[in-house]
Amino acid sequence: MKRKMIFNMKSLYRDDLRVYGYEFGSGSPSACIVGATRGNEIQQVFICSQLVKRLKELEAQGAINQGKRIMVIPTINTFSMNIGKRFWPTDNTDINRMFPGYNLGETTQRIAAGVFEEIQNYEYGIQFASNYISGDFIPHVRMMKTGFENVKLAEKFGLPYVVLRNPRPYDTTTLNYNWQIWETNAFSVYTCDTEKIDMVSAMQAIEAVLVFLSKVGLLYYNAPEAGVSEVIDESALITVKSQKAGIFIPRVDISDRVEAGTVLAEIINPYEGEILEEIKAPQAGTVFFMQDNPMILSHAVAFRLI
Amino acid sequence: MIEEIASAGLPVDEELSIKKNRMQPLHVTGKEKRFSLVTGIHGDELEGQYVCYELLRRIKEDKEHLKGIVDVYPAMNPLGIDSITRGIPLFDLDMNRIFPGNREGSMAEFLAAEIIEDLKGSDLCMDVHASNIFLKEISQIRINEVSKDTLLPMAKRANVDYIWIHSASTVLESTLAYSLNSIGTPTLVWEMGVGMRITKEYGDQMVDGIFVLLKDLGIWDGEVIEPKTPIISTDGNVHFLNAAVSGIFLPCVPHWNDVKRGEHIGDIVDPLTGSVSQRIYSPCNGLVFTLREYPVVDEGSLLGRILER
Ligand SMILES: [Zn+2]
Numbered sequence A: 001m002k003r004k005m006i007f008n009m010k011s012l013y014r015d016d017l018r019v020y021g022y023e024f025g026s027g028s029p030s031a032c033i034v035g036a037t038r039g040n041e042i043q044q045v046f047i048c049s050q051l052v053k054r055l056k057e058l059e060a061q062g063a064i065n066q067g068k069r070i071m072v073i074p075t076i077n078t079f080s081m082n083i084g085k086r087f088w089p090t091d092n093t094d095i096n097r098m099f100p101g102y103n104l105g106e107t108t109q110r111i112a113a114g115v116f117e118e119i120q121n122y123e124y125g126i127q128f129a130s131n132y133i134s135g136d137f138i139p140h141v142r143m144m145k146t147g148f149e150n151v152k153l154a155e156k157f158g159l160p161y162v163v164l165r166n167p168r169p170y171d172t173t174t175l176n177y178n179w180q181i182w183e184t185n186a187f188s189v190y191t192c193d194t195e196k197i198d199m200v201s202a203m204q205a206i207e208a209v210l211v212f213l214s215k216v217g218l219l220y221y222n223a224p225e226a227g228v229s230e231v232i233d234e235s236a237l238i239t240v241k242s243q244k245a246g247i248f249i250p251r252v253d254i255s256d257r258v259e260a261g262t263v264l265a266e267i268i269n270p271y272e273g274e275i276l277e278e279i280k281a282p283q284a285g286t287v288f289f290m291q292d293n294p295m296i297l298s299h300a301v302a303f304r305l306i
Numbered sequence B: 001m002i003e004e005i006a007s008a009g010l011p012v013d014e015e016l017s018i019k020k021n022r023m024q025p026l027h028v029t030g031k032e033k034r035f036s037l038v039t040g041i042h043g044d045e046l047e048g049q050y051v052c053y054e055l056l057r058r059i060k061e062d063k064e065h066l067k068g069i070v071d072v073y074p075a076m077n078p079l080g081i082d083s084i085t086r087g088i089p090l091f092d093l094d095m096n097r098i099f100p101g102n103r104e105g106s107m108a109e110f111l112a113a114e115i116i117e118d119l120k121g122s123d124l125c126m127d128v129h130a131s132n133i134f135l136k137e138i139s140q141i142r143i144n145e146v147s148k149d150t151l152l153p154m155a156k157r158a159n160v161d162y163i164w165i166h167s168a169s170t171v172l173e174s175t176l177a178y179s180l181n182s183i184g185t186p187t188l189v190w191e192m193g194v195g196m197r198i199t200k201e202y203g204d205q206m207v208d209g210i211f212v213l214l215k216d217l218g219i220w221d222g223e224v225i226e227p228k229t230p231i232i233s234t235d236g237n238v239h240f241l242n243a244a245v246s247g248i249f250l251p252c253v254p255h256w257n258d259v260k261r262g263e264h265i266g267d268i269v270d271p272l273t274g275s276v277s278q279r280i281y282s283p284c285n286g287l288v289f290t291l292r293e294y295p296v297v298d299e300g301s302l303l304g305r306i307l308e309r
Helices: A042-060 A107-119 A151-157 A169-173 A175-181 A199-215 B047-061 B078-082 B107-119 B145-155 B170-174 B176-182 B200-217
Strands: A002-009 A017-025 A028-036 A068-075 A124-128 A135-137 A140-144 A161-165 A185-190 A230-233 A238-241 A246-250 A263-268 A275-280 A285-291 A301-305 B002-010 B014-023 B034-039 B069-073 B124-129 B135-144 B162-166 B187-193 B231-234 B238-242 B247-251 B264-270 B275-281 B286-292 B302-308
Touching (some): A017 A107, A042 A199, A107 A175, A124 A199, A140 A151, A140 A175, A151 A161, A151 A185, A151 A230, A169 B170, A263 A301, B014 B047, B014 B078, B047 B124, B047 B200, B124 B176, B124 B200, B135 B176, B145 B162, B145 B187, B170 B176, B176 B187, B247 B302
Parallel strands (some): A124 A185, B034 B069, B124 B187, B135 B162, B162 B231
Antiparallel strands (some): A135 A285, A140 A185, A238 A301, A246 A263, A263 A275, B014 B069, B135 B187, B135 B286, B264 B275, B286 B302
C-alpha cells in the first residue's frame, strides 16, 4: 500500500485541505474508488476505510493481479466533514457538482479539477454516493445513461438492483457522469445510510466491491457466489408522496414486499396525536426507498417502490 | 389582489405559501398584456425586495396609467428569505437548479412546477437576483446566447449599465429563466448589488427601467424616463480575477471603475504575519464590474471581473 497525496490546498487559519489516495498493486490504473465528496457522507468514508484495510491484507497475500493498480480515496472533503456541513464551508457549493473542474476557477472547481486529473484514466470508477433527499435505500448500483454505460458490468457487483438513470441537466457535473464521458466505466454504489453507520449494508458494499474487482480480473478473491441483480430504470420506480405534513411513523421497512393498499406509514398530528394520513401503497411492490426524517412535509417523496 | 400560487405543509402548524400581488386596470377586457416581476429564489439576495415594493408603490400612486397586468412575486423561496438561507432550507438545494420542476418529485420540485405554471404566458418576466454575499455587481442583465435574439432588444430598453451575453451551459438549463424562455415566456435575468444588502440607487434605476418596458408593452401609459445606453459584451471580453492564495482581500479600486492594464486592484494579506501574500493587478484596460465584498478568500475565490474595453 502506498499513501499518495493527490491534492493539497492551504487555508487562511485552518489546517491544509489534504486529499489522499491509497494505492494497491502497481501498473495500469485499473480501478478507482471514491468515498465522500460531501461532509455528511460518513457511511461512505467508513466503507472506504474498511476497503483500505481489506485491500491491504489482500495485497500482503499477493492477491492483487500483476500490472493492476487500485486506488481508494476515502474522502475529498475533510473541510466540510470536520465541521458538520454537507457542502463547502465558505460558499456552500457541492464538489460533486463541479466535475470535471477547472484549475483556474473557484475553490471547489479547483478541488474537483485537481482530483479528477488524478482519477480520470482508470478503467473502472466506483463512487459511494448519497442522494439529496435524505432516506434509506436498498443497496444498489446506479448508472447514468450517457450512451457509454455498460449494464453487464454493473451486474458484477452482485447487489440486488442496478438502477439506470436518465441524466438531468444538473447531473452533467457529477463525478459519475464525467468519469463516463472520459471513458471510465463508472458506477455509483448506494447503501442504506449516509449520516450514520449502517454496518450490515456497509459490509455488503465492501463485499460487492471486492467481488466486482475479482470478476473484472484485478483481484484473486474467493467470494461466495453472489446473487443476480435486477436491472431497473429509475423512471419505472413508483413514487409515493405525502399529502399531509406531520410526524412520520413508518409501518414497513426497506426491502419489504407490500400489496396494493398496504399502509406504508402514518402521518401523525404533532399536537393532538391522531392520524392525519395513512400513506398506502398504490400497487404491489418492494420498498426501494424510504425517507428517514421523523418529520414529513406535504408533497414529499415518502417512498419509492419497485 | 394578493393570491397564493403554491403552498405546502410544514410538519408543525405552518404552511409554506408563495404569493403574488396582481395589479390590473379597473375594467379588464381579457386582452391585457402581462408583466411578471420575480425575486427571492435565493433567500440571501434582497435587492429585489426594494424593487417589488417600489414598483407596487409607484403603480398604486398613478393607478389610472395602468393598462395591463403586473404580477409581483417577491418571495419564490419564502423560507429562505425569512431564515437568511440562500437555498431552500431542509433541502440544502439551490432553488435555481430544479426548474422546470416535477409534480412527482420532492416538495421543492413540486413548488418549482407550480411556479412555472403560474408564470407561463407572461409577455415579459423579470427574475431579479443580487449576486451573493461575496461579490458586488453593477446593475446588469445576463442573457444566455441561445435566447439573445428575443431578449436583447428588450434588455436594451431596461435602463441597465451593462448587458452580458454569456455562453450556454447544460447546468444553466435548470434555471427559472432558461425554463421559461424555452417555453416561449421571455425572461430577463437581472443581477445587481450584493447579497444581504439593499442598494437603493440600483433599485430605483431598475424600477425606472421596468416602467420603460411596461410602456413598450402597452401596460403603462404614464411618463417614463429615457433609458441609459448599456455596454454590451460577450464572454470573450470578460476577465476573471481569482485568488491564488487564501487570506484577507483588501481592494484598492472602487467598484464600476475604469482601470488600466497592470493597475493595482488590491492585495491579499496575511494578518498573522503582517505581510502581503498576493498583489492583484488588472490583466487589461477595462471596467471593474464585479468586485469582491466579502474579505475572507480561499485559493480560487473570485475577486472581481473586468470587462475589457
Ligand atoms: Zn441569485
